[in-house]
Amino acid sequence: xxxxxxxxxxxxxxxxxxxxxxxxxxxxxxxxxxxxxxxxxxxxxxxxxxxxxxxxxxxxxxxxxxxxxxxxxxxxxxxxxxxxxxxxxxxxxxxxxxxxxxxxxxxxxxxxxxxxxxxxxxxxxxxxxxxxxxxxxxxxxxxxxxxxxxxxxxxxxxx
Amino acid sequence: xxxxxxxxxxxxxxxxxxxxxxxxxxxxxxxxxxxxxxxxxxxxxxxxxxxxxxxxxxxxxxxxxxxxxxxxxxxxxxxxxxxxxxxxxxxxxxxxxxxxxxxxxxxxxxxxxxxxxxxxxxxxxxxxxxxxxxxxxxxxxxxxxxxxxxxxxxxxxxx
DNA sequence: ATCAACATGAAACAAAATTGCAAATAAGCA
DNA sequence: TGCTTATTTGCAATTTTGTTTCATGTTGAT
Numbered sequence: 001x002x003x004x005x006x007x008x009x010x011x012x013x014x015x016x017x018x019x020x021x022x023x024x025x026x027x028x029x030x031x032x033x034x035x036x037x038x039x040x041x042x043x044x045x046x047x048x049x050x051x052x053x054x055x056x057x058x059x060x061x062x063x064x065x066x067x068x069x070x071x072x073x074x075x076x077x078x079x080x081x082x083x084x085x086x087x088x089x090x091x092x093x094x095x096x097x098x099x100x101x102x103x104x105x106x107x108x109x110x111x112x113x114x115x116x117x118x119x120x121x122x123x124x125x126x127x128x129x130x131x132x133x134x135x136x137x138x139x140x141x142x143x144x145x146x147x148x149x150x151x152x153x154x155x156x157x158x159x
Numbered sequence: 160x161x162x163x164x165x166x167x168x169x170x171x172x173x174x175x176x177x178x179x180x181x182x183x184x185x186x187x188x189x190x191x192x193x194x195x196x197x198x199x200x201x202x203x204x205x206x207x208x209x210x211x212x213x214x215x216x217x218x219x220x221x222x223x224x225x226x227x228x229x230x231x232x233x234x235x236x237x238x239x240x241x242x243x244x245x246x247x248x249x250x251x252x253x254x255x256x257x258x259x260x261x262x263x264x265x266x267x268x269x270x271x272x273x274x275x276x277x278x279x280x281x282x283x284x285x286x287x288x289x290x291x292x293x294x295x296x297x298x299x300x301x302x303x304x305x306x307x308x309x310x311x312x313x314x315x316x317x318x
Numbered sequence: 319a320t321c322a323a324c325a326t327g328a329a330a331c332a333a334a335a336t337t338g339c340a341a342a343t344a345a346g347c348a
Numbered sequence: 349t350g351c352t353t354a355t356t357t358g359c360a361a362t363t364t365t366g367t368t369t370c371a372t373g374t375t376g377a378t
Binding site: 018019047051054055058062090095099110112141145149150151156 | 168207209248253264267311
C-alpha cells in the first residue's frame with residue numbers, strides 16, 4: 001500500500017479520461033519524461049491503484065436495453081444470509097452494480113437487461129428463489145442521463 | 160448508424176474487458192489479421208460505438224470516499240424544470256450517474272463525495288437551491304460490492 | 319561526509335499501431 | 349447468371365509508441 005504523489009494523481013486524472021494518451025504527451029502535461037511516466041503507470045497497475053483498462057461501449061448502439069435500479073429488503077440481517085445474497089449479485093452479469101447499504105433496505109442494484117421480460121426472468125433467478133429476500137422495489141430508468149465510474153477531479157489531488 | 164457484425168461484437172467483448180490487448184492478440188482470438196482489427200476499432204471509435212477508453216481507478220486507494228444513492232422527487236413534471244434539473248446533475252462532477260426514472264421519484268443519482276460533510280454541502284448546492292425538488296431520499300452505501308459499466312456478454316452477440 | 323536506496327532523463331531497443339497496395343470477397347444491377 | 353463496382357482483407361513496409369538500459373542526481377540515514 002504505497003503512497004501516491006502529485007505526479008501520480010496528475011497521471012491518473014489523464015488516464016481515467018483517456019488511457020490511450022501517449023506517454024510522451026502525458027509526460028509533457030505533468031512535467032516528466034515519458035520513461036518516468038511509464039514506470040509510474042506500471043507501478044500503479046501492479047499495485048492495483050489502476051484496477052483495469054477498458055473501452056466504454058455505447059449502450060444504445062449495441063441493441064436496446066433496459067436499465068433498472070432495484071432496492072432489496074432482506075428478512076434477516078444474519079451475516080451468512082447477507083454474504084450469500086451478496087455473492088449471488090456479484091456473480092450475475094446483468095447486475096452491473098451492487099451496493100450494500102444502510103437504512104430500510106439492504107442492497108441497491110443497478111441492473112441491465114435486454115428486455116422487461118428478461119428482467120422478469122432474472123427476478124425469479126436471483127430474488128424469488130432467495131427466501132431471505134423479503135421484497136424488492138424496482139425502479140425503471142427511462143433515460144440514462146449520465147453514467148460513469150470516473151472519480152471527480154478534486155479527489156485526485158494531494159493527500 | 161452502421162451495423163455491427165459478429166467480428167465487431169467479438170472485438171468489443173475483448174476491449175471492454177481490457178482495451179490494452181494487442182491487436183495481434185485480438186486478431187488471433189477473433190480470426191482476423193491485426194490490420195483488420197485495427198480498422199474496425201478505428202471505425203467503431205469514430206462512429207461512437209466505442210465512447211471512450213479509460214483506466215479504472217481503485218476508489219479505496221485514492222482516499223476515503225462516500226458513495227450515496229439518492230432518489231429525487233420533483234414537484235412539477237414540467238419539461239423545462241425537468242430539463243434544468245437534469246442539467247444540474249449532469250454538470251456536477253460528484254454525480255457519477257444519473258437516471259431519469261418512472262414511478263414515484265423522478266431521478267436516481269449515484270454520488271461520490273469525500274465525506275458526509277462534503278455531501279451535505281453538495282445537497283445545498285444541487286437540491287435545496289432548486290425549488291422544484293420536493294424532497295430527496297439518501298441511501299448511504301456501506302460497501303461497494305460491485306461497480307462496473309461493462310455490458311453483459313450475452314448482449315454482444317448477433318443482431 | 320559517506321553510503322545506500324531510489325527516481326530521473328536520454329538513448330537504444332522492442333513491440334505495437336498504422337498505412338499502402340494487390341488480391342479476395344461481397345453487393346448491386348443489367 | 350454474369351458483370352461491374354464497393355468493400356474488406358492480408359501482407360509487408362513504415363511510423364509511432366512503449367520498454368529497458370545505463371549513467372547521473374537526489375534524498376535521507378548513519
